[in-house]
Amino acid sequence: MNAPCIKLRRDDGWTFIEATISIVIMAIMVLGLTIVLLAFREQLDRSWAVRVMDQYGNDVIEQLTHELRNATDVEVRGSVGNTKAIDIEYLDPIRHDLFRTSRWRADLRNVRITRGNNDLVDPTFPPSRLGAGESYEIVQFTLAPYAEDSPNQWERQDRNRRKQSFLDAAYDIRFKLRYNRNSTEIGGRNWTVEKEYFNRVYVRNMNLIVKKGITD
Amino acid sequence: MKCLNRKWRDDAGGIDFIQVVVGLMIVAIAAVGTFQALAYGNDKMNQQMRYRKAMSIARSYVEYWQGRIHTDFDPTDARTRAGNLNQRVDPTELDLGDPTTDADDVMCFVQYGSLDPIDLVETGLGVDYWVINVKVTWYEPDQPGYTEPQSVVFRGTMVSAGL
Numbered sequence: 425m426n427a428p429c430i431k432l433r434r435d436d437g438w439t440f441i442e443a444t445i446s447i448v449i450m451a452i453m454v455l456g457l458t459i460v461l462l463a464f465r466e467q468l469d470r471s472w473a474v475r476v477m478d479q480y481g482n483d484v485i486e487q488l489t490h491e492l493r494n495a496t497d498v499e500v501r502g503s504v505g506n507t508k509a510i511d512i513e514y515l516d517p518i519r520h521d522l523f524r525t526s527r528w529r530a531d532l533r534n535v536r537i538t539r540g541n542n543d544l545v546d547p548t549f550p551p552s553r554l555g556a557g558e559s560y561e562i563v564q565f566t567l568a569p570y571a572e573d574s575p576n577q578w579e580r581q582d583r584n585r586r587k588q589s590f591l592d593a594a595y596d597i598r599f600k601l602r603y604n605r606n607s608t609e610i611g612g613r614n615w616t617v618e619k620e621y622f623n624r625v626y627v628r629n630m631n632l633i634v635k636k637g638i639t640d
Numbered sequence: 641m642k643c644l645n646r647k648w649r650d651d652a653g654g655i656d657f658i659q660v661v662v663g664l665m666i667v668a669i670a671a672v673g674t675f676q677a678l679a680y681g682n683d684k685m686n687q688q689m690r691y692r693k694a695m696s697i698a699r700s701y702v703e704y705w706q707g708r709i710h711t712d713f714d715p716t717d718a719r720t721r722a723g724n725l726n727q728r729v730d731p732t733e734l735d736l737g738d739p740t741t742d743a744d745d746v747m748c749f750v751q752y753g754s755l756d757p758i759d760l761v762e763t764g765l766g767v768d769y770w771v772i773n774v775k776v777t778w779y780e781p782d783q784p785g786y787t788e789p790q791s792v793v794f795r796g797t798m799v800s801a802g803l
Contacts, residue, residue, distance in 0.1 A: 570707075577730070594707045624701075
């Protein structure tokens with residue numbers, strides 16, 4: 425017990441061993457913390473990028489679903505890449521003798537979905553200040569009849585059993601986004617995440633009298 | 641104890657080795673705690689994302705049944721009306737996770753309950769509308785406290801086109 429007491433009392437300086445061990449421990453800790461902080465920052469950046477992508481994907485899906493629920497007719501045409509131009513006809517909310525059309529399409533160059541008169545679904549996407557090596561891509565933006573492009577086998581079989589009136593009004597929205605995080609260092613690893621946003625919508629008005637022009 | 645008290649009193653010479661080690665240990669423990677909290681937050685956000693996706697899947701399935709009831713439904717078909725809550729169904733992808741491997745995929749099961757007709761007697765129309773209940777069930781990836789299956793139930797109604 426005597427030795428530790430002397431050691432603790434003696435506060436007139438450090439021995440060489442103490443100083444060396446302290447420096448080694450602190451160096452290891454600083455190095456470890458730096459590595460962990462950099463890794464954590466990378467993780468946060470990735471997580472944030474995916475959340476931003478989720479937000480945009482869900483925004484597009486929800487707003488398109490909303491328009492389709494109120495649509496009286498839908499026309500789907502081919503467009504660039506794996507995307508479609510979607511013309512949605514809907515009844516004017518004020519004048520019931522007037523139909524309007526809203527066109528949805530993917531702008532692959534600027535990575536955004538536009539509707540109507542080139543209005544943006546969300547002007548904050550993609551983020552304006554992406555880091556080096558970061559980019560977003562629109563991989564797919566399609567509206568297909570029920571189960572036509574479904575990966576689910578049961579749905580594809582079910583499609584053959586459905587009436588035409590149902591098939592004419594049921595649509596699958598598929599919006600696929602990809603986030604690329606390419607390494608800016610030689611030999612670094614690239615990281616990519618791709619997510620599909622999906623909704624099925626039944627265009628009710630296609631089987632109601634509003635489709636026949638009887639609106640009042 | 642006596643020598644320790646003296647130690648705290650006689651601290652005019654600055655910090656010593658023991659203090660440095662204790663300080664580093666405190667920093668290390670605080671750092672571990674902070675990172676654990678952040679990792680926990682990240683897991684919670686992923687759970688919320690899966691929950692939202694499950695809601696979206698359930699809603700899409702309700703939408704399917706709304707379309708069926710509206711235009712493509714035989715009310716006398718007891719098998720269809722009974723639902724498939726007690727049957728085995730094919731899994732549906734809920735969370736792809738790392739796209740390079742299937743090992744971390746989270747799958748869900750989408751089922752629907754019995755399709756129930758509602759007759760509001762005062763309307764005199766017979767069946768006024770149908771009630772649809774869709775249940776999506778999944779297991780969270782290996783995490784403490786999540787051994788039980790998670791589920792969401794989405795409820796919708798629809799009238800038949802004849803009305």
